[in-house]
Amino acid sequence: MGLITRRAVVAMGGTLAAGLAPREPRAADLPDLAEVLVPVVPPKSPPPGVFVDTGGNEHSIASFLGHGMVINFWATWCQPCIAEMPSLAALSKALAPHDIAVLPLSSDRGGAKVVSDWFAAHDVTGLPVLLDPHGELMHAWGGQGIPTTHIVSRDGKERARMEGAADWSSEATVALIRRLVEG
Numbered sequence: 001m002g003l004i005t006r007r008a009v010v011a012m013g014g015t016l017a018a019g020l021a022p023r024e025p026r027a028a029d030l031p032d033l034a035e036v037l038v039p040v041v042p043p044k045s046p047p048p049g050v051f052v053d054t055g056g057n058e059h060s061i062a063s064f065l066g067h068g069m070v071i072n073f074w075a076t077w078c079q080p081c082i083a084e085m086p087s088l089a090a091l092s093k094a095l096a097p098h099d100i101a102v103l104p105l106s107s108d109r110g111g112a113k114v115v116s117d118w119f120a121a122h123d124v125t126g127l128p129v130l131l132d133p134h135g136e137l138m139h140a141w142g143g144q145g146i147p148t149t150h151i152v153s154r155d156g157k158e159r160a161r162m163e164g165a166a167d168w169s170s171e172a173t174v175a176l177i178r179r180l181v182e183g
Contacts, residue, residue: 033166033173043157043183046071046150047140051105051132054112059130061152068100068181069152070168073138075107076118080165081147085124087169093126094174100181105132107146153183 050058061069072088074081085104092102104127108114115129132138141150144163151160159180167173 033162033168033170033176036162036164036166037151037160037176038162039160040158043153043159045156046152046158047137049137049140051103051130051137053131054116054129062156064101064103064152065156066154068095068098068154068177069150070095070100070102070177071150071152072102072104073107073132073135073141073143073146073148074104075146076114077108078146082122084147084165084168085122085127087167089124089126091168091174091177095177096126098178098181100177102127103130104128105130105137107132107135107138109133151177151180153181155183157183159183 046061048060048062050060052058061071070088070091072084074085076082088102088104095102106115106129108131111133112129112131115131119125119127119129135143138146138148141148141161147165148163149161149166150158153159
């Protein structure tokens with residue numbers, strides 16, 4: 001039996017490390033929404049606050065009263081956010097005919113251009129570019145980190161929330177969101 005030299009150990013470590021290279025996160029690797037969504041009981045009103053669009057126009061959650069909302073706090077540098085964003089885009093397309101808006105509020109400080117460029121580079125379509133650049137609205141909701149998502153019913157009450165990423169693209173998820181939004 002031969003001796004294992006330090007050089008051999010270093011070489012093996014390098015080979016192992018190369019095999020463990022990070023890969024792009026995918027929604028398929030995320031938990032199903034039903035496993036991680038937490039009901040808000042009793043439902044409560046969202047906190048006041050504003051977010052901005054690409055033109056710098058301010059909007060409030062209250063201005064969406066009467067519509068269902070899926071509000072997702074995220075950032076382009078957040079790996080779990082990156083993994084779930086394509087499935088949120090699919091959710092947005094599936095919910096649009098039911099008057100339920102998916103509002104991805106980015107905390108990126110580089111502004112709308114950073115988010116628009118990221119959407120284009122990752123072929124994310126069907127989502128508006130919206131910003132919560134200082135995280136003020138997320139913190140008003142009591143968010144501890146990103147991604148964090150809130151489901152708001154047509155009557156303006158938060159019905160469920162979750163911290164962390166999930167796969168939003170299944171038919172079961174669309175049905176669950178629709179039930180929550182109807183209150």
